[in-house]
Amino acid sequence: MAGDPTLIGRVTRSSTLGFVGALKSPEPEIPVFGMFCKCEAQRGKSDVLGVIYNINIEDDDLTRQIAAAERPTEEELADQQYVRQIPIEFEALAVGYRLTEAYFYTLPPQPPLALAPIRPMKSDEIVQFTNQFEFIPLILSASNLPVDALLAACLRKASVARPRQERQNFLLEAGRYCAKLLSHDLPRMDSFLRILCFEEKSAI
Amino acid sequence: MSEESTLDEFLGPKLTNTQMGIVVGGSLSSGLEVKINSKLSIERLAVGRYVVVEGRSGRRFFGLITDISLGSINPDMQRRPPDSSEEFVTQVYSSEVAFGSIHVSPMLMIDEDDDELRPIKTIPTHFSPVVEASAADVARVFGEEDETHFYVGTPLEMETVQVNLDLSRFVERSSGIFGKSGTGKSFITRTVLSGVIKSRLASALIFDMHNDYGWSVRDETGREFKGLRQLFTDGRVSVVTLDEDTSRARGSKIDRVLKIGYGQIQPEDVEMLSGLLGLSDVQVGALYYLRRRLGKDWISKLLQEDDSSELQGLLEDGRIIAGTLGAIQRKFEFFRRMDFLVPGEGDDALEDIFRRLTSGTSVVLEFGRFGDTLAAYVLVANYLTRRIHRRYVHMKNKAAGGKEEQPKPLVIVIEEAHKFLDPTIASHTIFGNIARELRKYNVTLLIVDQRPSAIDDEVMSQIGTRVTCLLDNEADIRAVFSGVSGVSALREVLARLDTRQQAIILGHAVPMPVVVRTRDYDENFYASIGVLEGNALRDGAIQGSETLFGD
Numbered sequence: 233m234a235g236d237p238t239l240i241g242r243v244t245r246s247s248t249l250g251f252v253g254a255l256k257s258p259e260p261e262i263p264v265f266g267m268f269c270k271c272e273a274q275r276g277k278s279d280v281l282g283v284i285y286n287i288n289i290e291d292d293d294l295t296r297q298i299a300a301a302e303r304p305t306e307e308e309l310a311d312q313q314y315v316r317q318i319p320i321e322f323e324a325l326a327v328g329y330r331l332t333e334a335y336f337y338t339l340p341p342q343p344p345l346a347l348a349p350i351r352p353m354k355s356d357e358i359v360q361f362t363n364q365f366e367f368i369p370l371i372l373s374a375s376n377l378p379v380d381a382l383l384a385a386c387l388r389k390a391s392v393a394r395p396r397q398e399r400q401n402f403l404l405e406a407g408r409y410c411a412k413l414l415s416h417d418l419p420r421m422d423s424f425l426r427i428l429c430f431e432e433k434s435a436i
Numbered sequence: 437m438s439e440e441s442t443l444d445e446f447l448g449p450k451l452t453n454t455q456m457g458i459v460v461g462g463s464l465s466s467g468l469e470v471k472i473n474s475k476l477s478i479e480r481l482a483v484g485r486y487v488v489v490e491g492r493s494g495r496r497f498f499g500l501i502t503d504i505s506l507g508s509i510n511p512d513m514q515r516r517p518p519d520s521s522e523e524f525v526t527q528v529y530s531s532e533v534a535f536g537s538i539h540v541s542p543m544l545m546i547d548e549d550d551d552e553l554r555p556i557k558t559i560p561t562h563f564s565p566v567v568e569a570s571a572a573d574v575a576r577v578f579g580e581e582d583e584t585h586f587y588v589g590t591p592l593e594m595e596t597v598q599v600n601l602d603l604s605r606f607v608e609r610s611s612g613i614f615g616k617s618g619t620g621k622s623f624i625t626r627t628v629l630s631g632v633i634k635s636r637l638a639s640a641l642i643f644d645m646h647n648d649y650g651w652s653v654r655d656e657t658g659r660e661f662k663g664l665r666q667l668f669t670d671g672r673v674s675v676v677t678l679d680e681d682t683s684r685a686r687g688s689k690i691d692r693v694l695k696i697g698y699g700q701i702q703p704e705d706v707e708m709l710s711g712l713l714g715l716s717d718v719q720v721g722a723l724y725y726l727r728r729r730l731g732k733d734w735i736s737k738l739l740q741e742d743d744s745s746e747l748q749g750l751l752e753d754g755r756i757i758a759g760t761l762g763a764i765q766r767k768f769e770f771f772r773r774m775d776f777l778v779p780g781e782g783d784d785a786l787e788d789i790f791r792r793l794t795s796g797t798s799v800v801l802e803f804g805r806f807g808d809t810l811a812a813y814v815l816v817a818n819y820l821t822r823r824i825h826r827r828y829v830h831m832k833n834k835a836a837g838g839k840e841e842q843p844k845p846l847v848i849v850i851e852e853a854h855k856f857l858d859p860t861i862a863s864h865t866i867f868g869n870i871a872r873e874l875r876k877y878n879v880t881l882l883i884v885d886q887r888p889s890a891i892d893d894e895v896m897s898q899i900g901t902r903v904t905c906l907l908d909n910e911a912d913i914r915a916v917f918s919g920v921s922g923v924s925a926l927r928e929v930l931a932r933l934d935t936r937q938q939a940i941i942l943g944h945a946v947p948m949p950v951v952v953r954t955r956d957y958d959e960n961f962y963a964s965i966g967v968l969e970g971n972a973l974r975d976g977a978i979q980g981s982e983t984l985f986g987d
């Protein structure tokens with residue numbers, strides 16, 4: 233992917249609920265948990281927007297052998313960690329889509345096609361998209377995912393995409409929005425807010 | 437002009453920037469629940485303030501905040517409060533999950549297409565926005581001060597707005613001024629009476645127990661306040677005293693002294709004192725017998741020191757026993773101590789007072805030192821009121837026959853009113869009758885009392901306008917609101933009034949209930965009544981001379 237620095241991977245599997253991307257070797261910054269990314273769909277007419285909720289590194293026989301060896305050499309380590317045969321996979325949850333210039337806070341009409349390029353969303357795009365909080369229910373309602381941690385990580389990303397003086401207020405308003413959705417489950421809300429509170433302190 | 441702009445003209449521009457919250461529930465009978473905007477601190481609110489609910493149909497509803505509470509989406513929150521040491525967490529909680537709410541009692545509504553104030557017949561829909569009522573909104577409801585509308589105070593935290601009492605409605609039915617001792621009842625009464633006298637809508641007969649109304653009064657700090665006789669120097673107020681010495685010592689101007697002759701007192705007058713003098717039923721019954729047998733001079737005869745043969749004769753008849761007679765004589769010693777009671781026939785004071793009242797002069801009856809003797813107060817108030825009322829009835833009946841003019845409306849002011857109107861006697865006393873017959877004979881009461889719960893319910897239900905200062909006894913609070921629908925929520929407000937110079941006014945003479953800070957009774961007030969003093973007087977004189985000698 234050296235040719236296109238903005239690319240973080242290509243779609244290997246997808247559905248309207250989300251997509252799975254693969255890349256050969258991770259950069260220190262990408263992909264990361266909670267990151268906003270986008271992926272072309274409908275022949276470039278729209279972008280499906282997703283947040284990364286899982287990153288998978290699978291093993292193969294060789295990896296297991298090296299891991300079992302007394303002392304892997306530097307070369308062996310580098311080879312296993314950065315130039316893998318088996319690609320690194322990441323999974324993203326669809327949280328909305330962009331059609332022409334507008335953002336929509338619901339599942340996309342069509343999933344991206346296989347091998348569609350996946351790119352991180354730029355700061356201004358993140359700011360614009362997260363100016364409304366309607367993506368939050370899509371995250372919270374996903375089943376079998378660590379949704380609370382995911383949501384907190386997303387909100388942190390969305391806050392740091394903003395100028396420093398706006399971050400606290402953004403997290404507060406987002407927190408209130410979440411609180412309304414979680415108010416039926418106070419223990420859960422407490423632990424979620426504790427994570428978010430930590431994010432709030434570190435973001436500012 | 438569009439409907440919208442008429443409305444705006446009526447209530448002033450809409451104040452979206454002070455939106456307080458939205459209606460989330462409630463009912464016509466119990467009032468509205470309003471969830472308040474998270475940006476607004478409920479610590480800044482206060483019961484007794486007005487709000488306007490902007491109904492979805494364009495109707496606007498005027499209401500009063502009657503309660504303030506803390507709500508939450510999840511009732512479990514009270515058992516699992518968030519970690520309050522984390523500012524961020526409490527901030528998140530306190531908007532959507534934990535919020536303030538207010539209870540609003542709707543009072544009036546204003547239709548979209550006219551500017552009539554209407555009584556509440558329905559309530560605004562869910563989620564109607566609620567804004568703070570602006571001064572202009574409130575001022576428009578209470579109207580302008582004019583000849584028959586008298587400025588008595590300002591709504592809470594709206595010093596620029598005048599609450600004007602509709603005096604013609606105020607005197608049309610009996611009214612009450614209630615409150616604990618020291619809350620400002622006498623000051624409000626004096627203020628309102630100034631308005632009534634100034635408007636010439638009615639004459640007042642004031643039974644002035646504590647010498648509060650006629651001439652100057654001092655408060656506990658020694659500050660002096662003018663009495664009605666000093667505010668109206670044109671003869672519209674007369675002071676009649678029962679205690680000339682005290683009145684003179686106070687420097688009070690006196691228009692006449694009232695003496696009541698023993699011969700003028702009827703058994704009915706004494707019967708009213710039975711509780712206070714401790715007369716038993718048998719003894720009360722004996723009074724009538726004694727009057728019949730002894731004639732006009734019955735009291736003098738009963739007070740004679742030496743045993744007269746006439747009394748002896750009564751006992752021999754066997755209609756009365758010596759014990760009863762002796763007890764009555766002992767209890768009648770009270771009359772001897774009351775210097776305003778004199779042997780003989782008395783004078784024409786009653787006729788004189790009646791004449792003054794019907795010609796539009798108000799009369800302050802000063803009790804002087806006798807004000808401390810409740811029996812004296814009850815005796816005189818009953819004595820005069822029964823006779824004056826009888827004359828009014830007579831005059832009114834004649835007027836109905838076209839033979840005479842309508843009598844000038846009369847307002848009779850009594851303090852410690854529960855002594856005249858308690859449930860055991862209200863049904864057969866003159867004051868009970870006056871309260872019940874409404875204004876049939878152009879006579880109404882203004883009762884001033886600190887224990888409204890002790891007043892007969894039926895009488896209370898006839899009270900048209902109620903001005904109530906702080907009351908803290910639950911029964912008294914209940915009594916004040918009895919018979920008025922839709923205001924029970926005001927209890928919370930009433931129990932939290934300041935200890936002085938704050939009152940709730942509700943009923944006949946105001947378009948909607950209002951919590952007021954009562955008007956200061958001071959130089960400005962005197963000036964508004966037309967009294968000029970000191971510099972103002974001199975300036976006035978100079979101005980007068982200028983016009984006299986100017987071009």
Ligand SMILES: Nc1ncnc2c1ncn2[C@@H]1O[C@H](COP(=O)(O)OP(=O)(O)O)[C@@H](O)[C@H]1O
Binds near residue numbers: 616957
């Ligand atoms: N409108 C007012 N203007 C000035 N002072 C007032 C006013 N109302 C009450 N006060 C103060 O409060 C005190 C008590 O008022 P008062 O009318 O005598 O109470 P109450 O008759 O209820 O016992 C007065 O002596 C006066 O100092």
Ligand SMILES: [Mg+2]
Binds near residue numbers: 618
């Ligand atoms: Mg008093």
